[in-house]
Amino acid sequence: MERNLKLTVAYDGTNYHGYQDQPGLKTVEGRFKEALEATFLQEIDLKSAGRTDKGVHSQGQVVNFKVDTDIDLGNLPRVVNFNLPPDISVLGVQVVDQDFHARFSAKAKLYRYVIYNGRYRNPLYENRACFVHFPLDEKKMEEALKDLPGLRDFGVFMGRHAVVKDTYRNLYRVDVKRKKDLIVVHFYGKSFLKNMIRRIMGTSIEIGRGLKDTNTLKRALESQDKTYLGPTAPAEGLYLMRVDY
Amino acid sequence: MERNLKLTVAYDGTNYHGYQDQPGLKTVEGRFKEALEATFLQEIDLKSAGRTDKGVHSQGQVVNFKVDTDIDLGNLPRVVNFNLPPDISVLGVQVVDQDFHARFSAKAKLYRYVIYNGRYRNPLYENRACFVHFPLDEKKMEEALKDLPGLRDFGVFMGRHAVVKDTYRNLYRVDVKRKKDLIVVHFYGKSFLKNMIRRIMGTSIEIGRGLKDTNTLKRALESQDKTYLGPTAPAEGLYLMRVDY
Numbered sequence: 458m459e460r461n462l463k464l465t466v467a468y469d470g471t472n473y474h475g476y477q478d479q480p481g482l483k484t485v486e487g488r489f490k491e492a493l494e495a496t497f498l499q500e501i502d503l504k505s506a507g508r509t510d511k512g513v514h515s516q517g518q519v520v521n522f523k524v525d526t527d528i529d530l531g532n533l534p535r536v537v538n539f540n541l542p543p544d545i546s547v548l549g550v551q552v553v554d555q556d557f558h559a560r561f562s563a564k565a566k567l568y569r570y571v572i573y574n575g576r577y578r579n580p581l582y583e584n585r586a587c588f589v590h591f592p593l594d595e596k597k598m599e600e601a602l603k604d605l606p607g608l609r610d611f612g613v614f615m616g617r618h619a620v621v622k623d624t625y626r627n628l629y630r631v632d633v634k635r636k637k638d639l640i641v642v643h644f645y646g647k648s649f650l651k652n653m654i655r656r657i658m659g660t661s662i663e664i665g666r667g668l669k670d671t672n673t674l675k676r677a678l679e680s681q682d683k684t685y686l687g688p689t690a691p692a693e694g695l696y697l698m699r700v701d702y
Numbered sequence: 703m704e705r706n707l708k709l710t711v712a713y714d715g716t717n718y719h720g721y722q723d724q725p726g727l728k729t730v731e732g733r734f735k736e737a738l739e740a741t742f743l744q745e746i747d748l749k750s751a752g753r754t755d756k757g758v759h760s761q762g763q764v765v766n767f768k769v770d771t772d773i774d775l776g777n778l779p780r781v782v783n784f785n786l787p788p789d790i791s792v793l794g795v796q797v798v799d800q801d802f803h804a805r806f807s808a809k810a811k812l813y814r815y816v817i818y819n820g821r822y823r824n825p826l827y828e829n830r831a832c833f834v835h836f837p838l839d840e841k842k843m844e845e846a847l848k849d850l851p852g853l854r855d856f857g858v859f860m861g862r863h864a865v866v867k868d869t870y871r872n873l874y875r876v877d878v879k880r881k882k883d884l885i886v887v888h889f890y891g892k893s894f895l896k897n898m899i900r901r902i903m904g905t906s907i908e909i910g911r912g913l914k915d916t917n918t919l920k921r922a923l924e925s926q927d928k929t930y931l932g933p934t935a936p937a938e939g940l941y942l943m944r945v946d947y
Contacts, residue, residue, distance in 0.1 A: 580791055625857075
């Protein structure tokens, strides 16, 4: 019987050229497909909730595929994980309706951006957080970021080489928390443009340093003028945490 | 002018044969001494608060050494870090009294043991936490661990090849917290025997699984009978967090 399987996948993106499969490059999707094909001994047509950039991590990427198998689902994650390297793993599995599609059925995504704001670099946050050694005022960052939520044209924050015509996105919520040396920002929205969160965060970091005003994100949105923006924040601080259906 | 410098050192212990220098092996101490000698261009006699095992991490190892230098202390961590690999770094520096000794002046140490109690392995806790996929009851673990604090003979928990005559240690406090899939246990005490925390944790994990009674640690202490104990918990869950003076 052909079943439509939904899997939740975690990965450390450090050693991959992003999620999406590309010929000749080591990608999470490519590696994951190999593991599935080794498990089911058949070709797998994999759908994924989203493409994460090179270096971005996941605790909640969702994929689905249809497969004719009688394998016990309780064992499936362990079997697939056995075929995966230590930096990718399946966290859960579910049988879903035949028309479920990891990308098109998604209602919302939760991303986390982590800044390690210590004075000196810390080995335990190496490749796992964006290291900023200048003191950051997270209250200023919070003030700037509260202007973002809503259904808006976020085109100003889109990566240069992205080709999307409709740059309106619905951002539901942004929140900022500091715990000692860590600043953690959550973005919850319907979907996101390429590089959108990293561009917002790069500018927010300059706001937190006091280099830009707290109304900078608002002005960038209103004017669609990229000269308001700071650099794109590094990929290593970004995590896809959850996809809601 | 010869100054006595106290440095706080963080490391990811994954790729080292423990902290303590050993001929022919890659150790944190050996690598750290090299970086100091490259910085100061002289031989450095390094004292350290404690020796951590192979695979154990640190966010608060303390070392000290005397050096004749006029280097600006504000720059020192960055200069030393420049000579260190990404998995070791200096987090802070202080000038201390001539008679300060990282080991003998220490009043207490804080260790953290992290268990990732998810159902399947998670790449982001790889080498950074002890992975236990059996459900653990942290309340049982807490109940068992509350019997430990005090000035007691902890000899039953000492590693087999350790040579220490006085096995009494003063353990001030143990606390257990769960946050979703993570169980975090803190041990705060004057000093610890070799493998003591990992042996306590190995047994606590069996208590949390329901394989041993909650009075097992107490019985082991009272009888000094090692047959009460479970296996030694893996090094990768252990962090030296802080040394107090």
